[in-house]
Amino acid sequence: MALYGGIEAGGTKIVCAVGSGPDDMRAEVRFPTTRPEDTLDKAIAFFQEQSRSAEISAIGIATFGPADVNPSSPTFGFITSTPKPGWANADFVGPVQQALGVPVGFDTDVNGAALGEYRWGAAQGLDTFLYLTIGTGVGGGGMLGGKLMHGLVHPEMGHMRLPRDRHRDSFAGICPYHGDCLEGLTCGPALQAHWGVAAEKLPPDHPAWELEADYLALALHNLVCILSPQRIILGGGVAQQPILLPLVRQKLQTLLNGYVQHPAIIDDIDTYVVAPGLGNHAGVLGAIALAEMATRNTE
Amino acid sequence: MALYGGIEAGGTKIVCAVGSGPDDMRAEVRFPTTRPEDTLDKAIAFFQEQSRSAEISAIGIATFGPADVNPSSPTFGFITSTPKPGWANADFVGPVQQALGVPVGFDTDVNGAALGEYRWGAAQGLDTFLYLTIGTGVGGGGMLGGKLMHGLVHPEMGHMRLPRDRHRDSFAGICPYHGDCLEGLTCGPALQAHWGVAAEKLPPDHPAWELEADYLALALHNLVCILSPQRIILGGGVAQQPILLPLVRQKLQTLLNGYVQHPAIIDDIDTYVVAPGLGNHAGVLGAIALAEMATRNTE
Numbered sequence: 001m002a003l004y005g006g007i008e009a010g011g012t013k014i015v016c017a018v019g020s021g022p023d024d025m026r027a028e029v030r031f032p033t034t035r036p037e038d039t040l041d042k043a044i045a046f047f048q049e050q051s052r053s054a055e056i057s058a059i060g061i062a063t064f065g066p067a068d069v070n071p072s073s074p075t076f077g078f079i080t081s082t083p084k085p086g087w088a089n090a091d092f093v094g095p096v097q098q099a100l101g102v103p104v105g106f107d108t109d110v111n112g113a114a115l116g117e118y119r120w121g122a123a124q125g126l127d128t129f130l131y132l133t134i135g136t137g138v139g140g141g142g143m144l145g146g147k148l149m150h151g152l153v154h155p156e157m158g159h160m161r162l163p164r165d166r167h168r169d170s171f172a173g174i175c176p177y178h179g180d181c182l183e184g185l186t187c188g189p190a191l192q193a194h195w196g197v198a199a200e201k202l203p204p205d206h207p208a209w210e211l212e213a214d215y216l217a218l219a220l221h222n223l224v225c226i227l228s229p230q231r232i233i234l235g236g237g238v239a240q241q242p243i244l245l246p247l248v249r250q251k252l253q254t255l256l257n258g259y260v261q262h263p264a265i266i267d268d269i270d271t272y273v274v275a276p277g278l279g280n281h282a283g284v285l286g287a288i289a290l291a292e293m294a295t296r297n298t299e
Numbered sequence: 300m301a302l303y304g305g306i307e308a309g310g311t312k313i314v315c316a317v318g319s320g321p322d323d324m325r326a327e328v329r330f331p332t333t334r335p336e337d338t339l340d341k342a343i344a345f346f347q348e349q350s351r352s353a354e355i356s357a358i359g360i361a362t363f364g365p366a367d368v369n370p371s372s373p374t375f376g377f378i379t380s381t382p383k384p385g386w387a388n389a390d391f392v393g394p395v396q397q398a399l400g401v402p403v404g405f406d407t408d409v410n411g412a413a414l415g416e417y418r419w420g421a422a423q424g425l426d427t428f429l430y431l432t433i434g435t436g437v438g439g440g441g442m443l444g445g446k447l448m449h450g451l452v453h454p455e456m457g458h459m460r461l462p463r464d465r466h467r468d469s470f471a472g473i474c475p476y477h478g479d480c481l482e483g484l485t486c487g488p489a490l491q492a493h494w495g496v497a498a499e500k501l502p503p504d505h506p507a508w509e510l511e512a513d514y515l516a517l518a519l520h521n522l523v524c525i526l527s528p529q530r531i532i533l534g535g536g537v538a539q540q541p542i543l544l545p546l547v548r549q550k551l552q553t554l555l556n557g558y559v560q561h562p563a564i565i566d567d568i569d570t571y572v573v574a575p576g577l578g579n580h581a582g583v584l585g586a587i588a589l590a591e592m593a594t595r596n597t598e
Contacts, residue, residue: 066560081560128450140525145446151427151527152561159524159558161517163460163479177558180462181524218460225458225480226439226525228450259458259476261365261380262451 002057002295005047005100006287008109009033009063009092011084011136016043017284018050022120026050028284035086036079044099051100059096060105060290062112062283065139067092069107069154077106105294109133110141110155111148112286113276117233118143119289121277126230130223131276132157134216135236138183142229158183162218169211182219186212188238204243213244217251220273224252224260231264235276249273301356301594304346304399305586307408308332308362308391310383310435315342316583317349321419325349327583334385335378343398350399358395359404359589361411361582364438366391368406368453376405404593408432409440409454410447411585412575416532417442418588420576425529429522430575431456433515434535437482441528457482461517468510485514487537503542512543516550519572523551523559530563534575548572 001020008015014033019025029046033039047056066080077093097104107115114131117123123131123143130142140157142149149155159181171194173180174187184190191199195208202208220232234245249269256265264272276282300319307314313332318324328345332338346355365381367374376392396403406414413430416422422430422442429441439456441448448454458480470493472479473486483489490498494507501507519531533544548568555564563571575581 144443145449147444147446149526150444152523152529152563153527153559155527156524156559160521161462161554163462177556178554222459222521223525224451225455226522227448228452228454230451255460255477257476260452260455264451 002292003054004288004291004295005050005056005059006284006289006291007043007059007061007063007096008112008283008287009061010109010283011064014039014043015284016046017288018047018054018056019288021288022278022281022285025281026054033084036090036092037086040092040095044096047100056100056102058103058105058291058295059100060112060287060292060294061092061096062107062109062287062290063092065108066153066156067106067108069111069150077104103291103294103297105290105292105297107148107290108139108141108154109283109286110139112141112290113235113278113282114142114233114286115148115289115293116278116282116286117276119292120285121282122233122274123231123277128227128229129231129233130227130229131233131235131282132219132223133236134186134188134234134238136188138187138236140223142227144227157219157223158187160219160222162215162222182215186215186219186238191238199238199241202241204241209241209243209247212238213247213251216244216248217255220248220252221255224256224265228260231271232273233276234273235282239275245273245275301591302353303587303590303594304349304355304358305583305588305590306342306358306360306362306395307411307582307586308360309408309582310363313338313342314583315345316587317346317353317355318587320587321577321580321584324580325353332383335389335391336385339391339394343395346399355399355401357402357404357590357594358399359411359586359591359593360391360395361406361408361586361589362391364407365452365455366405366407368410368449376403402590402593402596404589404591404596406447406589407438407440407453408582408585409438411440411589412534412577412581413441413532413585414447414588414592415577415581415585416575418591419584420581421532421573422530422576427526427528428530428532429526429528430532430534430581431518431522432535433485433487433533433537435487437486437535439522441526443526456518456522457486459518459521461514461521481514481518485511485518485537490537498537498540501540503540508540508542508546511537512546512550515543515547516554519547519551520554523555523564527559530570531572532575533572534581538574544572544574
């Protein structure tokens with residue numbers, strides 16, 4: 001069985017792992033995301049060490065963004081316009097490929113997580129589904145007609161605009177670009193700024209969750225109308241609050257109001273909006289899945 | 300050169316045509332959409348008559364919805380839950396295929412129009428773009444990664460929800476399901492209900508257009524964030540008001556606020572949000588393009 005390396009690159013930490021799937025993860029290391037040269041050196045050293053005991057066929061990188069994920073672009077594999085020191089216009093794929101000499105897959109963290117869920121988790125057998133993460137930020141990716149979502153650049157679903165009742169909620173939102181877009185209202189730091197308490201410390205009966213569910217349900221309503229996904233997976237730290245998912249499902253049904261007449265939504269909402277099948281490992285397993293796909297793409 | 304038949308099926312009228320593309324349209328007929336058996340009889344009679352002089356290789360149907368466009372479904376080719384008399388659960392593809400004995404392509408009117416624009420119009424060379432129509436209703440389709448948009452059912456983009464300032468605009472919207480969703484606010488009948496004047500009679504300096512452009516720009520903002528299309532085509536009768544397109548482009552740039560850093564949006568917005576290249580013929584040429592694709596799919 002072929003062995004792959006995965007790099008889950010977040011804005012604050014990097015997870016590197018070697019394995020072939022969820023039941024065969026052989027080694028894992030985590031370290032803070034510092035400047036790109038140091039970070040990539042550490043990741044490369046880990047994979048070089050690991051490949052002494054067994055050959056690694058390919059590397060997959062599931063990264064924070066914005067990133068150039070278009071294989072025909074001259075800057076494919078680069079991080080683009082991030083404020084993170086040293087990472088703006090930094091080549092991520094090039095150094096890894098040169099040092100390790102294997103195919104390198106590269107996509108956004110959310111497309112990686114979506115691919116992992118498709119391969120081993122909650123999206124097996126589907127061809128059109130979304131993976132949305134509600135955590136430090138809000139992002140979305142997925143597969144449409146069997147292909148990972150790409151376009152002009154890549155989706156930035158966290159920045160969609162939603163209707164709001166400002167008499168009920170006058171919080172201005174924290175997005176530096178759009179104020180009260182989806183991310184500006186619902187990510188972890190937005191909850192912290194709004195209520196003065198970290199998201200993980202807000203009790204289940206706090207009014208924050210009702211409002212959070214309202215905004216997420218509106219976002220899902222828009223995603224259903226625009227893309228008609230077969231399933232929506234809600235990942236990320238904020239989405240782990242147990243009362244959130246049932247609230248979002250019920251509010252989504254109310255919002256759609258019977259318009260989309262499909263049993264998946266009318267009768268089976270509990271299997272339509274779901275938690276990630278891979279739990280907290282969706283990220284790094286997504287990177288492993290990107291590596292596996294990179295091997296197939298170069299065959 | 301192979302010859303195709305196209306059926307553009309709208310809620311009020313049907314257009315049937317025979318040709319091979321925009322420069323070779325040989326015959327066209329239009330009649331009101333009455334009950335399915337009468338309507339299909341007329342369409343079939345037209346194509347039988349036409350096929351006496353030259354062989355028709357395939358038929359394409361670009362239809363109003365909701366419709367079952369999933370080729371692996373037992374009710375593929377059916378109209379589904381429409382209130383239109385006789386059309387609920389009516390088989391559209393079956394009778395046409397049986398009478399004419401050729402492959403029949405079947406998709407939504409907006410996916411058909413998108414395919415026509417891809418083949419001969421404003422989307423040539425792209426693989427990820429949207430076609431939005433603002434007319435009697437609001438609908439959207441398009442291509443993602445080179446495939447027409449399908450999913451659980453098909454997109455219903457007209458029903459996305461948008462932020463609103465109700466102090467500025469207290470109109471309740473006309474959508475029977477959602478009130479003030481995109482379609483409920485911006486389609487032709489919504490403009491008529493809001494301002495008491497038919498959309499085509501509203502003068503260019505009427506405040507309706509500024510508000511219409513605000514809502515459409517918000518919808519496009521969401522589509523850009525969710526799908527990252529390479530281009531957005533705005534068709535339909537309401538979008539033909541000449542001042543609308545420039546207003547929408549400018550407001551979309553303001554809303555995105557530099558977040559999506561791509562020259563297509565920052566520098567070339569005039570070629571990013573465009574009118575259909577096929578003008579009023581996008582519909583029936585889309586049906587012809589669906590026929591052409593049906594031939595390829597059965598080869």
